[in-house]
Amino acid sequence: MIRRCGRLLHKTKVRSHCPTEELRDFGLPNATWNKNLKDLYNKFLELSKNGSWKRIPSHNTIAHHLQGIGKRMFLRNLDSDGLGFEYCMFYNKDERRMVCLFQPGPYLEGPPGYAHGGCIATIIDSTAGAGAVYTCGSVMTANLNITYFKPVPLGCTLFVDSHVDKIEGRKVYSSCHIQSYDGVILHAEASALFIKANH
Ligand SMILES: CCCCCCCCCCCCCCCC(=O)SCCNC(=O)CCNC(=O)[C@H](O)C(C)(C)COP(=O)(O)OP(=O)(O)OC[C@H]1O[C@@H](n2cnc3c(N)ncnc32)[C@H](O)[C@@H]1OP(=O)(O)O
Helix, strand or coil: CEEEEEEEEEECCCCCCCCCCCCCCCCCCCCCCCCCHHHHHHHHHHHHHCCEEEEEEECCCCHHHCCCCCCCCCCCCCCCCCCCEEEEEEEEEECCCHHHEHHHHHHHEECCEEEEEHHHHHHHHHHHHHHHHHHHEEEEEEEEEECCCCCCCCCCCCCEEEEEEEEEEEEEEEEEEEEEECCCCEEEEEEEEEECCCC
């Protein structure tokens, strides 16, 4: 255990939340990204050149996204790259689509060699939730339904594709599919209801 920023932390596992910590964008490639993840990332960077898609920066605290609030983010809480949620997101405003390129690391294991269903739910919630945020502003998840079709091998590259289908008052209905990077395997599909902040 080490003490950093006044908190006790496990030396290798937990990312500290420290206001003075250098602002890092975790949605950029690092050495742990496999070839398929890099290829997909480059494809979406190319699509972003005409402005239709936009890469979404990813920090390890909400405070880095929105000044002054928030602690440490669940998806960015490990010290080492590649062990947990390795991902980046791209948003298409016209299509109301948020996609996430996701590589589940070894600490997300559920069944031996495969990702835990809860981490699949997390990446769906985060992708569709971020899509709802970028489309409508602040939201909370009210409902999330997932059908798991095929187990997700750890270390593979996944294409998470979410879409805001309908907005009714404060209710934002979204759908989401998780496929293999090449679109051959449909691993899971989901529908979600987000509720816009009441202010
Ligand atoms: C520029 C920015 C950069 C930022 C860049 C960072 C990106 C960052 C990405 C973040 C991505 C987040 C993704 C994770 C998001 C979580 O993880 S959120 C955490 C998990 N969710 C929760 O904890 C929510 C707990 N529940 C609640 O707090 C409240 O129930 C809710 C959801 C806020 C709703 O409460 P409320 O505001 O009092 O709303 P209420 O009046 O009850 O209902 C409003 C309407 O919704 C309906 N409704 C409410 N709940 C339900 C339900 N479960 N089923 C069906 N209908 C419902 C009601 O019937 C009502 O309908 P109408 O009468 O209007 O027709």
